[in-house]
Amino acid sequence: MFPNKDAVVFDGTTLSYADLARSIHTSISEEKNVTAKSFVFNRNPIETLCSVLASNALNRAVVVVPADYPEKNLEIEQEEPVPSGAFIGILTSGSSGKPKTVWKSNDNWELAFKHQSEIFGISKSEKLFVLDALSYSANLNAALHILWEGGTLVLGQLKKARRWKEMFEEAKVSSCFLVPSHCQLLLNNGIVNDNIKSLVTAGEKLSAKMAKELLERFPASKLTEYYGAAELGHITYHQNADIYNFPHSVGKPFPQVKVVVKDNKVTVSSPFVSSEYKENGTVDDLGYFDKGDRLVLKGRSGRMFNRRALNIYAQEIENIALTFDSVQKAVLVESEINKRLNLYFTTNSKALGNDEEELAAFLKQCLPKAKMPSFVKELEEIPHSETGKVDFRALSKMSGEGEILNIAS
Incomplete structure (x- = not known):
């Protein structure tokens, strides 16, 4: 040194x-x-x-x-x-x-x-x-x-x-x-x-x-x-x-890491796991391996929503929204007000709100009706914590405010 x-x-x-x-x-x-x-x-x-x-x-x-x-x-x-x-x-x-x-x-x-x-x-x-x-x-x-x-x-x-x-x-x-x-x-x-x-x-x-x-x-x-x-x-x-x-x-496992998916739940064993988590090895993330042995996450169990006995995974909806050309970020949350599922997104468009109807139409083409969010709403910025993670609680409290496009019907 x-x-x-x-x-x-x-x-x-x-x-x-x-x-x-x-x-x-x-x-x-x-x-x-x-x-x-x-x-x-x-x-x-x-x-x-x-x-x-x-x-x-x-x-x-x-x-x-x-x-x-x-x-x-x-x-x-x-x-x-x-x-x-x-x-x-x-x-x-x-x-x-x-x-x-x-x-x-x-x-x-x-x-x-x-x-x-x-x-x-x-x-x-x-x-x-x-x-x-x-x-x-x-x-x-x-x-x-x-x-x-x-x-x-x-x-x-x-x-x-x-x-x-x-x-x-x-x-x-x-x-x-x-x-x-x-x-x-x-x-x-x-x-x-x-x-x-x-x-x-x-x-x-x-x-x-x-x-x-x-x-x-x-x-x-x-x-x-x-x-x-x-x-x-x-x-x-x-x-x-x-x-x-x-x-x-x-991606694929980090060196010295073993990842197992059983009943959709991701479990991990490695020298890097905290002592309190070594026995269970999970934070309740859900996912599966694709044909190339790459891990695909569906989201955390707390972001899995059950509607009429159908499991809806937030990350699945978000990933589809992200394939729409102008969408930069997409987050699906459950409203604290009415328990509906609402999709918030940001785009690279200059005019706020212009992409809401187009994204709604795109989602209807890609998703079965039972998985459609109740609303989509474009935001100028997705709220984040100081660490840069999405502030899901802030978004869930925003649900129902202002004019939001209803796409579930």
């Missing part, structure tokens, strides 16, 4: 590996008398990284908390015990909305790093761009991976997306990890860069249209989409042309 090499770049501050080591030792001195698990609020990402690495050196678990995390939820978390060998606690809302912590051991992540380096094309020479929301497990994993590799971590801010192009040039960024909704910002801001060698995305399905455009804008890049979960680690992946040639798939 070269002590003078840049380790972390963030908002005008650059830390060398020697600087980072000193900051970690300072954190160790400040925290060595703390015996319980520690909570780190993700306000300054450099301080967050130092606290995480210091806690690891002290063999103590640490939970990275979003800056706006509700205090009442944190009180619940403080009561929860820490499993033996836990390193990182990942906060999630839980399937029922009740907060929970997913615990990862050091091995759960570090054992995957060598595979990530090989598959994603990440080496010690890379300068990896990751957003500063390190309470999101995939971002934190990417950040720790590049430091493990000995490369440079370039932390960006969502609120400064319009400056990413300048950041890429100033910091000589060579690799990126972004969820698809944040990849869309690269495209929206007109960023074209032939120096990016690796572009990795996860968190939600990458559309074929976006995959093609990303490869056009970043022609020297290896584009990788992987499917994973905080509870299960990396599961499957595919790359480049496979992403748009097999648009409904999420």
Whole structure:
């Protein structure tokens, strides 16, 4: 390791590996008398990284908390015990909305790093761009991976997306990890860069249209989409042309991962699965293998809706909508108001609402009547959380507002 090499770049501050080591030792001195698990609020990402690495050196678990995390939820978390060998606690809302912590051991992540380096094309020479929301497990994993590799971590801010192009040039960024909704910002801001060698995305399905455009804008890049979960680690992946040639798939298993589908339920066994999930190995995702042994997801069980004894999978409807030329993103939700299924979408059209009738007609051609959404509605933007994931609850509360095109009848 070269002590003078840049380790972390963030908002005008650059830390060398020697600087980072000193900051970690300072954190160790400040925290060595703390015996319980520690909570780190993700306000300054450099301080967050130092606290995480210091806690690891002290063999103590640490939970990275979003800056706006509700205090009442944190009180619940403080009561929860820490499993033996836990390193990182990942906060999630839980399937029922009740907060929970997913615990990862050091091995759960570090054992995957060598595979990530090989598959994603990440080496010690890379300068990896990751957003500063390190309470999101995939971002934190990417950040720790590049430091493990000995490369440079370039932390960006969502609120400064319009400056990413300048950041890429100033910091000589060579690799990126972004969820698809944040990849869309690269495209929206007109960023074209032939120096990016690796572009990795996860968190939600990458559309074929976006995959093609990303490869056009970043022609020297290896584009990788992987499917994973905080509870299960990396599961499957595919790359480049496979992403748009097999648009409904999420690829084949990650090394050391075994995926089994029984009665539509996806179960996983690997060294990367959290201890609490090793026995069951599932987060209730539903799917099947295509003829090429590629995994196709139907969605999570919570996004499977039963209508007149017929199972309707949200991702199936969304995938069909995405094949319509102008649709960029599509999300099917159940209304909290009337329990109807409503499809919200965004397009590349300039005039809002122009594509609603055309998409409705297209869906009627592609879907049986029993699977038709009750409404379609074009939005200027799909609501997302800070981590870039779709905010399904916000959409379900929107249902019934404004003029929405009824297509179920």
